[in-house]
Amino acid sequence: MSNEVIPDSRVGHWWGLIFPRTLHDKSxxxxxxxxxxxxxxxxxxxxISFLQIFTLPLLIALVLAVHVIQGDVRARSARLRSN
Structure with a gap:
């Protein structure tokens, strides 16, 4: 194993192993x-997080609305048939 010297900008910082240069050293x-x-x-x-949070309640509301509307349509058609 070689004993490599870590540059000063990487000493003591875990992100220095991933990003060896500081922002001020860049162009x-x-x-x-x-x-x-x-x-x-x-x-x-x-x-994306807000989309995920608000999609489920909107989907539930949409499914319930479609279910209620279909129930109303079926009830109307049943009333029309019975008349």
Whole structure:
């Protein structure tokens, strides 16, 4: 096993093993791309989580509404047949 020296920017930080360079060491375009990708990931993640939270109640309401409407249609057709 070789005894490699860890660069200063990685010492003491668990994320330094994944992202060895700090944001200040990157070029301006790289900082901009990192910022845009980070914000996009956050927005997309929140959108998906809200979609998952609100989809089930909407689906239940839709199924109940269809069930009630079909029940009304069947009741009307049964009344028309009986007359």
């Amino acid at each position: 301006l375009i790289s900082q901009l791309i990192s910022f845009v990708v980070g914000i996009s990931a956050l927005v997309f993640g929140f959108a």
